[in-house]
Amino acid sequence: MFYTGDCLDILKNLGNETVDLVYMDPPFFTQKRQKLKTRDNTKEYCFDDKWDSINEYYQFIGERLKECRRVLKNSGSIFVHCDRSASHHLRMSLDDVFGSDQFQSEIVWIYKRWSNNKKGLLNAHQIIYFYAKFPDFKFYPIYEGYSPTTNIDQIFQKRIRDKNGKTVYKKDINGDCELLEDKRGVPLSDVWEIPYLNPKAKERTGYPTQKPILLLERIIQLVTDKGDLVLDPFCGSGTTLVAAELLKREFIGIDISKDAIAICKERVRAPIRTESFLLQKGKSAYVNQSHEINKLLEIIGAVPVQRNKGIDGFLKYGDIVKPIPVKIQRSNESLEEAEKLLVKASQKNKYKGKILIKTNNKHDNNLFDIIGDSSHEVLIVEDIERFLSEKEAILNHFG
Numbered sequence: 001m002f003y004t005g006d007c008l009d010i011l012k013n014l015g016n017e018t019v020d021l022v023y024m025d026p027p028f029f030t031q032k033r034q035k036l037k038t039r040d041n042t043k044e045y046c047f048d049d050k051w052d053s054i055n056e057y058y059q060f061i062g063e064r065l066k067e068c069r070r071v072l073k074n075s076g077s078i079f080v081h082c083d084r085s086a087s088h089h090l091r092m093s094l095d096d097v098f099g100s101d102q103f104q105s106e107i108v109w110i111y112k113r114w115s116n117n118k119k120g121l122l123n124a125h126q127i128i129y130f131y132a133k134f135p136d137f138k139f140y141p142i143y144e145g146y147s148p149t150t151n152i153d154q155i156f157q158k159r160i161r162d163k164n165g166k167t168v169y170k171k172d173i174n175g176d177c178e179l180l181e182d183k184r185g186v187p188l189s190d191v192w193e194i195p196y197l198n199p200k201a202k203e204r205t206g207y208p209t210q211k212p213i214l215l216l217e218r219i220i221q222l223v224t225d226k227g228d229l230v231l232d233p234f235c236g237s238g239t240t241l242v243a244a245e246l247l248k249r250e251f252i253g254i255d256i257s258k259d260a261i262a263i264c265k266e267r268v269r270a271p272i273r274t275e276s277f278l279l280q281k282g283k284s285a286y287v288n289q290s291h292e293i294n295k296l297l298e299i300i301g302a303v304p305v306q307r308n309k310g311i312d313g314f315l316k317y318g319d320i321v322k323p324i325p326v327k328i329q330r331s332n333e334s335l336e337e338a339e340k341l342l343v344k345a346s347q348k349n350k351y352k353g354k355i356l357i358k359t360n361n362k363h364d365n366n367l368f369d370i371i372g373d374s375s376h377e378v379l380i381v382e383d384i385e386r387f388l389s390e391k392e393a394i395l396n397h398f399g
Helices: 007-011 054-071 087-098 213-223 239-246 258-269 277-281 291-300 335-346 384-389 391-397
Strands: 002-004 019-024 032-037 044-049 072-082 103-110 125-132 159-161 167-169 191-193 229-232 250-255 302-304 313-317 320-328 353-357 377-381
Touching (some): 007 054, 019 054, 044 258, 054 072, 054 087, 072 213, 087 103, 213 239, 229 239, 239 250, 291 302, 291 320, 313 391, 320 335, 335 353, 335 377, 384 391
Parallel strands (some): 019 072, 019 229, 103 191, 353 377
Antiparallel strands (some): 032 044, 103 125, 159 167, 313 320
């Protein structure tokens, strides 16, 4: 079901104890007008997140939380999304309405974002508060794989506490370790690394503050069954509703914007989920440089680049990464082949200078040769020690 209007008015018309899960992604008190264009720049979506005072915002949130609690079943839960702008006020409001004893978790959603020149730390996380209506709430644990540092051979050994409260392995009468029958993995923690939607993601609608479906799917799976009713009183672009549809839950979406409801209906009719290579394969899948290549890059002071045939890294000067690509000749490559790969990989960005580390077929004792015109310079390095001693001059040469 879709409703257009102020969620406070619509919530008042919903029955008591009818909803299994509320996910609320309200205005964040950013004191800005949030706006974003579609990928083809044909339409701009926007909404105001400006308030006269924090008291006005606090009252706005509190009134709607009270109605959300009323419509929640006794086994239901609420997840409230926020950022640093007013997270402490939202936590206080949730304590007021649901009770501090019903607080379950402060989920930290972390993600990598593009960098900016802002003074201070880069914002790379948001908060989701998880509260239950009563202690006997639905909850279905999710398990993740073990860390590479985990001693898998030891996880099946039972543990107990000794008289000093220290954890020790439990032994049988013969002095052998007692074993568990099985293990499911590591229970899901309150820190979730789920990629932020990149600007080119097929799932992206152009609606500001859109969240990834993968994030909402995880929340829905934690606390609901198939057929349960999920409510989003600030549904925006409809991510919660799409996730509910994909997981075979019923849903209610409310938004004051007609444009938002139109997006919701369109997305539910034809859901698009952006799969995450990071979640499927893990961070290690992005790393393909060998130990030897990484070691050489470290020696010359370069930041490694993964999954690029022509560029292995970019040169650093102190703490600053320079737009000077580096290629290390492989044992099976001729110098000409290595140079061709480096030039081809660099063409799009037209880097002024490029560095090729020669590792075989050495034919002279020169430090380097310069190939090409001034816009296509390739510096061929044969003597690493001399290169390091003249690195500053080379950097200045390439600007």
